[in-house]
Amino acid sequence: DSDSDSDSDGDGEREEEAEAEAEEEEAEKADGADESKKNVTDSTATKSTPPVAPYWSVTAGEIRSKLDGDVLLVHQDVLSWSLLFPGVADGEAELREMTLEEAMDTAIALDVDGAVDDAEAWRQLRVAAGKALCWDLAGYDDTSLGDLSPGSALRAYLAIALNRDQVHLLLLDEPTNHLDLPSILWLQRTLVNSGKTAVVVS
Numbered sequence: 001d002s003d004s005d006s007d008s009d010g011d012g013e014r015e016e017e018a019e020a021e022a023e024e025e026e027a028e029k030a031d032g033a034d035e036s037k038k039n040v041t042d043s044t045a046t047k048s049t050p051p052v053a054p055y056w057s058v059t060a061g062e063i064r065s066k067l068d069g070d071v072l073l074v075h076q077d078v079l080s081w082s083l084l085f086p087g088v089a090d091g092e093a094e095l096r097e098m099t100l101e102e103a104m105d106t107a108i109a110l111d112v113d114g115a116v117d118d119a120e121a122w123r124q125l126r127v128a129a130g131k132a133l134c135w136d137l138a139g140y141d142d143t144s145l146g147d148l149s150p151g152s153a154l155r156a157y158l159a160i161a162l163n164r165d166q167v168h169l170l171l172l173d174e175p176t177n178h179l180d181l182p183s184i185l186w187l188q189r190t191l192v193n194s195g196k197t198a199v200v201v202s
Helices: 002-048 092-096 100-109 115-132 150-163 181-194
Strands: 056-059 062-065 071-074 169-173 197-201
Touching: 071 150, 100 115, 115 150, 150 181
Parallel strands: 071 169, 169 197
Antiparallel strands: 056 062
């Protein structure tokens, strides 16, 4: 009897050990499945997030940058004043009815970032370039932005953009169109001295 008891005890122990081993195997399989799911999830997350360009990324129809509002496109014939003065008017058409002084004063009244610096730099440039570059003949004080001559509008647009700290990259489409020789020389010197990056189509 004692032998049969010891045999049954041994069988019971072996069954318990087998059950414990089976539970451990199931637990390891479950951990492995969770880990592989995590790896797949991490891999998918990594693949779905595009790499951030170190500075600018220019592709067809798109410019991406790590900086905010730093890229300004200057078309050769149609200037977008709403890009230069965002939020100043309800659309491009309304902005084109303002004079440059009115647009700057409105930007200051709306507390637009950098508006005071823009206005001060523009007034200083007008005094300096008024007679030397004949900018005093452009009629900036009483001519709306939409009625400025192409050359006068382009000079003002470039002068403000080149002085603005927030603009780091200028995309210039035929920037010398409509400019006389003194203004072209001014643009060359100002662009070099500004320290900004420019992509020029010419």
